[in-house]
Amino acid sequence: MAAPPEVAFGQLLFAGIAFMLLAGGSLVVFLVTYQKRLLHQQLHLRLAEAEHQQQLLTAIIEAQEGERERIGRDLHDGIGSTISTAKLLLNRLETLPPHADDAQGLLKLIREIMSTAVHDVRSISHSLYPAVLARFGLAEALQHLVDVSNETGQLPVVLEIDYPRPLTLAQELALYRIGQELVHNAFKHARGATRLLVQLQQTGARLTLVVEDNGCGFGAAPGRGAGLRSIEVRVQMLQGRLSREAAAGQGARMVVELEARPE
Template sequence: MASPEEVAFGSLLFWGIGMMLLAAGCLLLFLFTYQKRLLQQQLRLRTAETEHQQALLAAIIEAQEGERERIGQDLHDGIGSTLATAKLLVNRLSSQPTPANSPELLALVEELMATAVQDARSISHSLYPAVLARFGLADALQHLVDIGNETGALPIALELHYPRPLPLRQELALYRICQELVHNALKHAKGATRLSVKLQQQGQRLTLSVEDDGCGLRAPAAGGLQPAGVAGLGLRNIDVRVQMLGARLHQPALATPGTHFLIELQTPE
């Protein structure tokens, strides 16, 4: 017959084993629940990333189609109409033996052809800036500003501090962003008297700033920035390029009317 001490020890051992099994079961249940929640969270993150990639791809396609449409309009309205007019003048010259005003007509044809050549160069530069590939972003921005100043629409000032050039892919993205912002300002900044472009590189921080003192932008309820009365395709193109670049787009508040875009990019040392 077991002694009371042995009975007490057996009971204590039984309860100890039971508590250990219960603790092990609770631990397994916790690990199972935690693993399940972790897998669900990873699935949600993957789903969100996939949706973001799809939205970005759709935005890229939309931006490309918008650029193709704009190039098509430039070709049709610019070079197309110029060449059509030149063709009419040439037909007029060839239909008559010796037109009385043939020198004037020939001079006009030459002027139209020179305009068509200039338009073709402008469109070609818009498609791919040769200055950027040859000399880098700083010279390409200087060339962009010089062309903008030649139009006389709005004085453009440029400030550059760019000691360490980036890879060509990143420079091209920054150039396209600046090109779109300058184009938007020249076209939509009503009442503006100045336009400022700044490219600053301090350590690992690179900023591209485009600022004018025109009519400014309004922010629609759906979010994002949009010029008053403008479809905003150019701004969507900018947003797509900023995302592809891995940069951030800010619009700092101004004390006076105007528009200020600031693109910030972290670069390797």
């Protein structure tokens, strides 16, 4: 028969072993549960990222289709109508005697119409790919955009630029498209505006593009059209931030900010 001290030691040893087994089992259960939770979170993040990429791709396609639709409309309503008019005048010119007084007037009118068509073709070509951007950079491209916008006489546009260190061509092209769409939206929705400001400011690695009008604000504009989705997509591609400030009757201010290393 075992002595009482040996019995106590055996019980203590058994209790210690049981405790260690219990602790080890709990640790194993915790690790397995933690691993499952971690895998679930990773799967959730991957699904969320895949969904975001799908939404981004959808938005890109919608923006591209919107741009194509607008270009097609410009070709049909602008250049198509202009050339059709010139063709009708040419047909009329063929029926007149060579030295008729009306012939010289028609010829002059046809030349003016064709000059307008050439100007429209150049404008559409520039909207497809701004050659001035590839040759001279973002600052000159924005200046050309503002000059062309002012030629319409619809709304005075003022440009302020402080852009000493150019970015990459891809970044500049995305910023130009953003600025182009913002100006287009302002012309379309800034009812009552008497001034449009386009500002490009570079401070260190931070670049800020501002398009601001003193019109009606967002009250009369649609919430999220194809143009705005196109802007948001390009801002996301640049890993930037888009903010909107507007109040009814107090104008609208669109700000794009990004951190980018100069070329």
